[in-house]
Amino acid sequence: MYNGLLHLHNLMRWVILVLLVVAILRHLTGMNKRTAYTATDRKVDLFLMISAHITLLVGLYQWFAGSLGLKLIQASGMGGVMKDSAQRYWAVEHMVGMIVVIILITIGRAKGKPASAGAAEHKKALLMFVLALLIILLNAPWPFREGIGRPWFPGM
Secondary structure, three states: OHHHHHHHHHHHHHHHHHHHHHHHHHHHHHHHOOOOOOHHHHHHHHHHHHHHHHHHHHHHHHHHHOOOOHHHHHHHHHHHHHHOHHHHHHHHHHHHHHHHHHHHHHHHHHHOOOOOOOHHHHHHHHHHHHHHHHHHHHHOOOOOOOOOOOOOOOOO
16 A cells, blocks of 8 residues: 555656646746636646645655654654654655645645736745745655655656
8 A cells, every 4th residue: 555655646746746837837927917817727726736735645644654754763763864864855854845835835826716816916826836846846856866766657
């Protein structure tokens, strides 16, 4: 089960990245054209937020049930984990960084909820989504990251 959820977690990373890029492009266009939020804008934002929250739930399960989260802290102690960069990444940095991303995505989604949302809300949502994308790109376990890298598509 853990391995299947790990694959789901990785797949959801790609879904989130694609939806983030789509949302950023839509909000950039809406901001530049000074248009109101459309139903499509709201749906993209909603699907992005739902995908992020599902990924959070899967990731939290992995953190509590897997060997790279809570069990790592219990085995090595917090001081030991913080001294090792790979252990620190899996036990602390990845989780904290991605929770910040999910908060930014949720705030960005909330900016477009009012029926009166317009160009100013496009700009606010765009800022939240760009920050979220930057944090994901900096904090994901990409294959080229030494010691913490994961395959682009594990299991495939």
